[in-house]
Amino acid sequence: MSLPPSESDWQIRQYIYTRLVGTSRAPTILDIAAHFVMRPAQAQAALRRLQAAHALVLAEDGAVLMAHPLSAVPTDYRARIDGHWLYANCAWDSLGIPAMLGIDVQVEARHPLSRQPIHFCVDGGQLVGAEGCLVHFAQAFRNWYDDIVET
Amino acid sequence: MLFRSEAEIDSWLLRKGAQRGAVLSLERVWALAQRWYAERMSPHFRGRTTHEAQIIFRQLGLRGEFWSVAQRK
Secondary structure, X not given: OOOOOOHHHHHHHHHHHHHHHHHXXXXXXXXXXXXXXXXXXXXXXXHHHHHXXXXXXXXXXXXXXXXXXXXXXXXXXXXXXXXXXXEEOOHHHHHHHHHHHOOOEEEEEEOOOOOOEEEEEEEOOEEEOOOOOEEEEOOOHHHOOOOHHHO | OXXXXXXXXXXXXXXXXXXXXXXXXXXXXXXXXXXXXXXXXXXXXXXXXXHXXXXXXXXXXXXXXXXXXXOOO
16 A cells, blocks of 8 residues: 655645646656656655545556646647647546636537537636537546546 | 537447446536636645545535445445
C-alpha cells in the first residue's frame, strides 16, 4: 500500500494543474524534478503517491495522463481559453474545465458516431447550446477508479 | 460520451456491445461539474472521499445503484 501524498506532493499536483491550464501540456518528470529541485526518481514517486490517492492518473510510462478534468493528451473534448485548447477526459470533464476555472469557455466535442463537432459554451455561468444533448456514463461510480479511461 | 438522442446511445451501445450505464442531460452534467470540480484548483484541495462524493450525488438527485458505493469490488 502506497503512502498518502505529502504536502510537497500536493504542491507538485498544484504545479501540474497550473502548467496544464497555462500551456495545455503536462510537465514531464524532468520538469517537475527541476522545478522542485529533486531527483527524477523522487518526482516519479510523488506522482505515484498522487495517483494512489486518485489525485492524478499516470500513463504506463509514468507521465501524467489525466489531472481531472484535464487530459494531458488530445481527446474528443476540448475547451478554448486564452487562445489555446485545453483537453478534457470526457463530456463531463469538458464542463469541469469552466467549473474548475470559474470562467466562460467555448467547448467543442466530437460526436462519437458521426465524428462531427458539437459546440456549446458556458456564458455567464449558464450552459448555452447543445440543447437536448445527453451524456452517457459507462461505468458505475463504484468502478470509476478501476478503469478510469473507460469511465 | 455526448449524444444527441437516446436512439444514438442505443446505436453506440449496440456497435460497441456495451452495457447501458447512466444517462444525464447536458444541463444536469453542468450542475454536476460545478459541484465536482469547483475546488479542484484550490491549493487546499486534498481529494474527496467516497462519502463526500455520495453527498454530492444525493444533492443533485443522483440515486440508485449506479451512483452508489455499495457492492464496491
